[in-house]
Amino acid sequence: MKSLRAANSLLRSSSVLRTVAQKSPATASLSVVSQPTLTSSSSPATIRPFSSSTPHLKKKDRRREEPEHDDVTPQDYGGKGSKKGGKKSPTPHSGAPEEAALLEDVFDFSDLTATLNEIDKKFGDDLRKLRSGAASRFNADLIGAIPVELESPTSSPPLHLKNFKGRPPAPAREAYPLRDLATVAPLGGRRWSILAFEESSVKPIISAVQRSPHFNQQPQRNEENPLELIMTVELERADDTAKRAKDLCQNWRNKIRDEVHKMETVFKKLKANGQLLSDDFHKLKERLKKVQDERMKVLTAKEKEAVAAILAKAA
Structure with a gap:
């Protein structure tokens, strides 16, 4: 009978502890420490005791706590650049290609x-x-480089000058090398042939040769071909x-x-x-x-x- 009473008392004490744990977990945990541990298979689940953990730090504080890895080399991780600099260290200049060849x-x-x-x-x-x-010095290149001025095909007087009663403004002109307007070929000795591509270029070419400081002469028209001009140059x-x-x-x-x-x-x-x-x-x-x-x-x-x-x- 005494053994049954002791078992009933233990059951009543455990039910009381369960009720207290539901109301106040902190008080229950303290009570568990002072009570003997139940070894019976029918004992309730063990109450989890208090445990200590690291406090939750702010973001900037966590950065302070993180370890630095400045001493880590790219070879340790197989990367191309170090964590500290973020770029691969430049390789020393080996010199110009001609220097390397001469070495x-x-x-x-x-x-x-x-x-x-x-x-x-x-x-x-x-x-x-x-x-x-x-x-x-008086060769085809020099003759072909003579600048010839032609009236610009797109030139027209401005609108406010179209009804101008006085002297009309001079039309716009553009300069072209003679080789773009005619072919230059030697005729033997000091005589040269200038064959214009168009009739409209003949008179501007004559004027250009007359203004040239190297020649300063008027080419003569060929009677058989009105597009051809004959000029005689002085020997150097x-x-x-x-x-x-x-x-x-x-x-x-x-x-x-x-x-x-x-x-x-x-x-x-x-x-x-x-x-x-x-x-x-x-x-x-x-x-x-x-x-x-x-x-x-x-x-x-x-x-x-x-x-x-x-x-x-x-x-």
Whole structure:
């Protein structure tokens, strides 16, 4: 009987605790701590005790609490840029393409030699034309460049001047090179043919040739063809031709100096960057000077020969 009474008392105490827990969870949890734990399978569910958790911080406070990862490198995550900078660190400049090529063999002058050979060929051909008289100053290019003024096809007086009783305003005019209005061809000796495309261009072409400081003459109409004009040019003096030959050779020299200077500038950059030893730089500089002196020596000989041939032909 005593055992039954003890069991009933325990049941009554647990029902009381359940009722108190429904009304006040906090009081029930404190009571559970002081009461012995029920091991019977028919005992009610265990009451959850109080637990401590981190306080809910504001957004700006959470940013302070977050750990920084500035020391993280792109290689740790396989990314292309670091989190700190957001951009990939630039790679060091490896130098211009010509510098990289020279680093392989700085004593290879094949590119410079090829460039100088092209310069010699171009200016050499022009000098031979001057010497033979084929490049006379009065040539088809010079005649074809004479500006010819034509009345603009769209020109018309303004509306407020249409009923003007005084002197009418001059019509608008546009200038065109003679080669756009006619063909220019040599007839042999000092005679040249100017064949106009249209009849309306003949008189403006005659006026343009008369105004030209190089010719200052009136072309004559061809009796058989009214569109053709015949003009006679003066021969260029030998002194003027010789002067043109000297100017051409001077431009030739300047081109050679420019190419050599470009190569020397590249060598100076390599030396300043520590990619070229001082002894090698001086050797390369002496070799460049030797190449330039040899070219200049040949050029001077050609200039003297051409000028002498031009003056001898006039005598």
